Amino acid sequence: MIRNNDRAGTRMPSGASILPFILCTLFVACSPTAAGKSSPTGPILSATPSRTRANPESSPTPEPSHSPTPSETATLAPGSARTIPSDGMVQVYVPAGEFIMGADDMDAKKTLAGGRAYPEVPVHTVYLDKYWIDKYEVSTGQYAMCVEAGACQAPHLFTSGYGSAYRPFYYGTAEYKDYPVIWVSWFYAKDYCGWAGRRLPTEAEWEKAARGTDGRKYTWGNDPVSSTVANLCDINCPLPQANGKYDDGFGNTAPVGSFPDGASPYGVMDMAGNVWEWTSSLIKDYPYSATDGREDLTATGERSWRGASWTNGYWWMRASLRYRSVDWYWNYNLGFRCASST
Numbered sequence: 001m002i003r004n005n006d007r008a009g010t011r012m013p014s015g016a017s018i019l020p021f022i023l024c025t026l027f028v029a030c031s032p033t034a035a036g037k038s039s040p041t042g043p044i045l046s047a048t049p050s051r052t053r054a055n056p057e058s059s060p061t062p063e064p065s066h067s068p069t070p071s072e073t074a075t076l077a078p079g080s081a082r083t084i085p086s087d088g089m090v091q092v093y094v095p096a097g098e099f100i101m102g103a104d105d106m107d108a109k110k111t112l113a114g115g116r117a118y119p120e121v122p123v124h125t126v127y128l129d130k131y132w133i134d135k136y137e138v139s140t141g142q143y144a145m146c147v148e149a150g151a152c153q154a155p156h157l158f159t160s161g162y163g164s165a166y167r168p169f170y171y172g173t174a175e176y177k178d179y180p181v182i183w184v185s186w187f188y189a190k191d192y193c194g195w196a197g198r199r200l201p202t203e204a205e206w207e208k209a210a211r212g213t214d215g216r217k218y219t220w221g222n223d224p225v226s227s228t229v230a231n232l233c234d235i236n237c238p239l240p241q242a243n244g245k246y247d248d249g250f251g252n253t254a255p256v257g258s259f260p261d262g263a264s265p266y267g268v269m270d271m272a273g274n275v276w277e278w279t280s281s282l283i284k285d286y287p288y289s290a291t292d293g294r295e296d297l298t299a300t301g302e303r304s305w306r307g308a309s310w311t312n313g314y315w316w317m318r319a320s321l322r323y324r325s326v327d328w329y330w331n332y333n334l335g336f337r338c339a340s341s342t
């Protein structure tokens with residue numbers, strides 16, 4: 001049975017939806033930035049899928065720009081990895097082809113969390129061209145490089161400093177440089193990916209990277225959620241929906257890549273839990289179509305979030321789950337990763 005407190009997992013704390021609006025008004029920081037763009041250099045391919053953690057502190061590698069040759073492209077396999085010079089991010093390869101999007105099982109139908117979660121039906125098949133997606137959520141250390149380059153705005157101010165929930169300091173500290181960046185709106189996420197030579201993933205790209213092509217329920221398969229697969233609102237979580245059945249070791253955000261048991265079929269990390277992730281897509285009913293206006297990056301409206309976070313219960317860890325908010329929103333449980341078409 002689904003516990004009520006799990007269902008309530010991501011309801012924003014009372015006032016949380018109001019606070020950003022107030023801050024937004026006070027700081028006039030909620031419009032898209034007119035940030036400058038650096039000249040991203042090409043990716044560096046590694047011969048085999050890499051399990052190496054991105055090192056956000058490493059300075060952008062001075063290696064020359066590198067474009068894959070036809071022979072290298074021919075050797076790419078699902079999950080092949082490369083490192084992006086601009087921010088040190090590892091990306092994994094997702095081949096072209098169809099995958100199963102959406103869900104219509106009892107969990108998917110059971111509740112839509114007071115209307116904030118979004119219908120995952122009907123289950124349908126979507127074809128995607130090949131693409132690359134970041135193996136990890138973008139970290140505070142990586143995001144800081146973009147801020148220092150003048151291409152990104154610092155995360156929205158929280159209380160007296162750049163803290164996270166229950167931490168007075170977070171962004172800009174060495175201690176949390178490998179933790180996911182938070183307090184970033186959709187515009188901030190989009191600017192970062194642009195600076196890094198990438199873009200936000202579409203909702204379809206995000207879901208294929210999370211669950212592969214076989215329609216599995218979770219990133220790791222169909223086995224139930226356990227304490228080793230995701231950072232969710234477990235016994236350490238200082239929120240009312242904390243679930244003592246799980247002990248994942250983190251009562252807040254965790255360093256990116258801390259749950260290898262929860263890796264997706266392509267080796268992508270933290271696609272269940274840790275922080276929610278912005279996608280490029282406006283939230284719209286299925287079936288998904290990239291040409292029906294939902295990928296219009298100039299439109300305003302509610303954009304899709306995927307993957308749930310450390311503030312959510314197990315029900316939210318399903319790879320097909322959809323959530324959304326207005327594009328200028330930000331919170332302590334919301335970050336992003338990027339993708340690339342080539």
Ligand SMILES: [Ca+2]
Pocket residue numbers: 231232233234236237248249250251252310
């Ligand atoms: Ca946790």
Ligand SMILES: [Ca+2]
Pocket residue numbers: 137270271272273274275276277307308
């Ligand atoms: Ca995540």
